[in-house]
Amino acid sequence: MASMELIESEIIALNAEVLANQTLLITLMTAIKATGTMQDPAITEVFDRSVNFLETRAISLGKTAAHGHVVGALGIVEDLRRSFLETK
Numbered sequence: 001m002a003s004m005e006l007i008e009s010e011i012i013a014l015n016a017e018v019l020a021n022q023t024l025l026i027t028l029m030t031a032i033k034a035t036g037t038m039q040d041p042a043i044t045e046v047f048d049r050s051v052n053f054l055e056t057r058a059i060s061l062g063k064t065a066a067h068g069h070v071v072g073a074l075g076i077v078e079d080l081r082r083s084f085l086e087t088k
Contacts, residue, residue, distance in 0.1 A: 022076070026083050047081040 029046075032038040051074060058070040 018076075022080060022083075026080060029084055043084065047077060047084075050077045 029038070029043060033040075033043060054070060054073050054077065061070075
């Protein structure tokens with residue numbers, strides 16, 4: 001039972017870390033945008049490059065790539081894109 005509690009505790013900690021990183025990323029990009037030093041096309045390029053990187057990585061890994069891991073990462077990038085666009 002203690003082992004399951006440890007695993008659950010680690011999952012909760014990882015989820016918290018991911019949420020914190022996503023929040024920091026969106027807050028940072030929003031602050032940069034507010035300064036006028038980063039315009040929408042540049043921000044869109046950041047998201048596009050992130051998606052391209054993940055897709056290329058998935059292709060290069062082929063069948064060794066964990067499907068849920070890559071699909072999950074792509075979904076997170078798109079969720080972050082939507083979150084950022086909602087801050088306009």
